[in-house]
Amino acid sequence: DTGVSQNPRHKITKRGQNVTFRCDPISEHNRLYWYRQTLGQGPEFLTYFQNEAQLEKSRLLSDRFSAERPKGSFSTLEIQRTEQGDSAMYLCASSLGSLRAYEQYFGPGTRLTVT
Amino acid sequence: AQRVTQPEKLLSVFKGAPVELKCNYSYSGSPELFWYVQYSRQRLQLLLRHISRESIKGFTADLNKGETSFHLKKPFAQEEDSAMYYCALSPISGSARQLTFGSGTQLTVLP
Numbered sequence: 001d002t003g004v005s006q007n008p009r010h011k012i013t014k015r016g017q018n019v020t021f022r023c024d025p026i027s028e029h030n031r032l033y034w035y036r037q038t039l040g041q042g043p044e045f046l047t048y049f050q051n052e053a054q055l056e057k058s059r060l061l062s063d064r065f066s067a068e069r070p071k072g073s074f075s076t077l078e079i080q081r082t083e084q085g086d087s088a089m090y091l092c093a094s095s096l097g098s099l100r101a102y103e104q105y106f107g108p109g110t111r112l113t114v115t
Numbered sequence: 116a117q118r119v120t121q122p123e124k125l126l127s128v129f130k131g132a133p134v135e136l137k138c139n140y141s142y143s144g145s146p147e148l149f150w151y152v153q154y155s156r157q158r159l160q161l162l163l164r165h166i167s168r169e170s171i172k173g174f175t176a177d178l179n180k181g182e183t184s185f186h187l188k189k190p191f192a193q194e195e196d197s198a199m200y201y202c203a204l205s206p207i208s209g210s211a212r213q214l215t216f217g218s219g220t221q222l223t224v225l226p
Contacts, residue, residue, distance in 0.1 A: 003158070004158075031212075033213060033214075035214075040124075040218065041218050041219075042119075042201050042203070042216030042217050042218050042219050043159070043201075043214070043216050044216070045213040045214065045215065048211045048213055055211060056211040056213065058213075091159070095212075101212040102147060102149070102164060102205060102212060103161050104161070104214065105160075106158045106159040106160065107158065108158055109158075
């Protein structure tokens with residue numbers, strides 16, 4: 001296990017199209033986070049899973065965004081009807097249970113460009 | 116609302132000089148504070164957390180609750196310290212423990 005992986009690494013799409021990203025966390029980690037990072041800013045929290053349950057969502061996560069973690073392992077983040085403002089780096093992170101929740105391991109990110 | 120402010124987007128120092136990266140925060144409860152680092156072409160990774168009170172790669176950070184600051188310091192900078200540094204906070208209570216990041220400081224250590 002070489003850490004958190006994300007696919008694809010880059011995605012270019014036209015406005016209005018749907019896109020889906022995948023995150024594979026470190027295998028023993030039960031917590032999974034999605035963040036979004038725009039140019040010149042730090043990552044912003046989008047949503048959080050503990051096992052398969054989505055326990056928290058940011059107000060940044062509009063109705064066009066949906067995330068799943070069906071078997072408590074990998075997760076997908078889908079954006080419907082993409083807009084140019086969705087262009088960003090989408091980061092996934094995972095961590096162990098509550099005692100080590102503070103140490104989040106980040107993936108390399110998926111860079112989305114909406115044209 | 117919680118907020119993390121890093122006032123310097125760019126910081127350059129010479130090798131061997133002391134370095135201080137500033138971080139201020141606002142949070143209504145008791146947060147946990149962290150510094151994350153991203154070296155060129157690498158992933159974001161945890162550098163240190165205030166609770167552990169450790170020195171990592173020669174860096175230390177002290178939480179000043181009165182000034183709501185968590186500045187990162189190193190007495191003698193090295194060229195390999197050049198990276199993007201993010202200050203972050205997390206609520207101590209609650210299940211999510213999501214991180215709120217500052218906008219980052221790009222540190223360049225000159226030879």
